[in-house]
Amino acid sequence: MPMDPTFPVYIEIEKGGLIKYEYDKDEGKLVVDRVMPASHPYPYAYGFFPSTLGSDGDELDALIIRNSDGIKNDTTYNAYIIGALVMEDEHGMDEKVLCVLGEDYGRMGDIDVLSEDIKKTIETFFSTYKLNIPGKWSKTYGYISKNKAYDLYVEALIRYSAAT
Template sequence: MVDKLSDPIGRLMGLRYKSHPWHGIYIGKNAPEKVTAFIEVVPTDTVKYEIDKDSGYLRIDRPQKYSNVVPALYGFIPQTFCGDEVGKYCMEKTGRENIKGDGDPIDICVLTEKDITHGDILVHARPIGGFRMIDGNEADDKIIAVLNNDVVYEGYKNVSDLPPIVIERLKHYFLTYKDMPGKDNDTEITHTYEVEEAYEVIQRSITDYQKRFDNLGKLLY
C-alpha cells in the first residue's frame, strides 16, 4: 500500500485534487525511522482540532479545558491504522487482555524549538519513543518524535535522552486532554517506551492500514 500510494500517478492526481491527509499523503520512504506527520494542533491552539475522516478537512473537536494546551506539535502519521496488530502488541507488552486498536491513525507529537503557529501542515519527523496509552479497552499509542533537522532537538536519539520535564508535560496533557465535565476519564499510560518499540508500533500500524484499506489501493490502481 505504501508503495502504491507513492507512485507518479498518485502524485499527479494530488496536483488536481487536495490529497486526503490520512490516505493520500505518503508516509515516507524511510518509515518508520523517519515519517511524514500531519499536524492538527499546535501549542497556541485553545481548541482541539481533529481531522474529519470523511472529508479530510480539520474540524473543531472540543475547546481545551482550563489552560491545558498541547506542549508540542500534535497530529497523526498518514497511512497508519491502530488496529488488530497494534492492539495485540499492546497486550503482549502489558499482559492485559481484550485490548483492541482505537481505529484511528497513529498519533504523533513532534518536538521542535520553533514556534509553529498553525496546524493543517505536513512535517518530516524522526520518532524517538512513545507512550503506551490505553483508553478504556483500546490501544491509543502516542509516538514521540523530533522535527527533522531541528536545531535543538536534532541531537536527541531516544526518548530517554529528553529532559524529564518534557516527558512530564506530555504525559500530563495526554492524561487530561479528554477530561470533560460530568464524564469519567478512563485513560492511562502504562509505559514510556524507547525508539525501537516506537518503530515496532509504527510498523504494525502500517500493516493494520494495509489490511484495513487494501480495497482503497485496488480502487486507485
C-alpha cells in the same frame, strides 16, 4: 553517522492549541472536536501518521517535540521517531509516538535524551486531558524506546494495509 528514516506526520493541533481538531476524511478538512480548558493547552504539535491504523482504530497518533513554535496545523512534516508514550483511553490502547524534526534530531534523537521535564509535561497532559468529560478517560503507562515505537508504526501500517 547515518540518520534514521523520517516519516510523514500530519499536524491537527499546534503547540499551545486549545482547540482539539480532528481530520474528517469525508470532508477532507479539520473539524473542531472540542475546546480545551484554558489551563490545558497542547504541550506540543499533535497529529497522526497518514495511512496508518492504531490499536484504537484511528490513525497512529504523533507529537512533534520542539521547544519553539512554528509547526502549523493542517500541514504534513517529515519527522524522526524517537520513542512513544504508552497510554489507554475509553477506546483501548492509544499510544502517542514522539517525533522530532531534522534540525532537532542531533540533540533529541532518542527518548532517552529528552529531559524529564518534557516527558512529565507530556505524560501529565495526556493523563488529565479528558478529565471532566463524561464517558471519557485516559491513563498513561510510561515511555517506550525508539525501536519499540518503530514497531508500533510498522504494526499500524500493516493494520491499515489489511483494512483497505
